[in-house]
Amino acid sequence: MKEHELQHMDEEIRECIACPLSDSRDGAVPGEGPEDARVVFIGEAPGRQEEKEGRPFVGRAGSILNELLSSIDLARDEVYITNVVKCRPPDNRDPTVEEIAECREYLDREIDRIAPAVIVTLGRFAMQAMFRRYGIEAGSIGEERGTIHRVERDGRTLTLIPVYHPAAAIYDPKKKDVLLEDFRTLRRILDEER
Numbered sequence: 001m002k003e004h005e006l007q008h009m010d011e012e013i014r015e016c017i018a019c020p021l022s023d024s025r026d027g028a029v030p031g032e033g034p035e036d037a038r039v040v041f042i043g044e045a046p047g048r049q050e051e052k053e054g055r056p057f058v059g060r061a062g063s064i065l066n067e068l069l070s071s072i073d074l075a076r077d078e079v080y081i082t083n084v085v086k087c088r089p090p091d092n093r094d095p096t097v098e099e100i101a102e103c104r105e106y107l108d109r110e111i112d113r114i115a116p117a118v119i120v121t122l123g124r125f126a127m128q129a130m131f132r133r134y135g136i137e138a139g140s141i142g143e144e145r146g147t148i149h150r151v152e153r154d155g156r157t158l159t160l161i162p163v164y165h166p167a168a169a170i171y172d173p174k175k176k177d178v179l180l181e182d183f184r185t186l187r188r189i190l191d192e193e194r
């Protein structure tokens with residue numbers, strides 16, 4: 001369950017008017033999951049179904065994410081799932097640099113509060129945001145996916161794993177195999193750290 005601080009942030013996000021996406025959105029989509037989650041998954045931005053339900057990853061990409069999670073016996077309700085941008089960009093276009101920058105504070109606060117052992121970035125926008133946060137130089141998603149980055153923070157080790165966005169698997173079955181492989185890497189890390 002979410003505790004006080006993240007719940008309070010949900011309300012801030014739903015009322016946020018910091019960028020023009022607040023004019024076009026039908027509702028904002030805060031992150032979802034327990035505040036003491038060991039793993040945080042970060043996507044790009046909500047799509048139409050997510051906006052409708054006010055929850056992240058509940059559309060087609062969400063079904064793939066659910067499949068990937070069950071492939072490694074990870075329950076959806078034990079992980080935290082969020083996005084770089086909390087409102088849907090019109091016509092599902094990419095979020096702009098300005099939109100990402102305006103929304104940044106929410107993502108930083110989520111991660112600070114949860115302090116997860118592992119962050120899995122879904123797609124290049126989340127990868128770039130986390131590499132910037134931890135001072136890692138980013139190559140392309142094709143080069144970086146499946147690589148493991150260890151970051152020392154406040155006396156703890158954080159593991160960062162960039163993977164393809166689950167939506168990439170909708171039209172390209174080869175990417176699904178790569179995602180399954182990278183989720184097996186995640187499983188191994190979680191088992192090793194137990």
Ligand code: URA
Nearest residue numbers: 043044045046056057
């Ligand atoms: N794609 C994303 O990046 N995030 C969602 O919440 C849904 C689809």
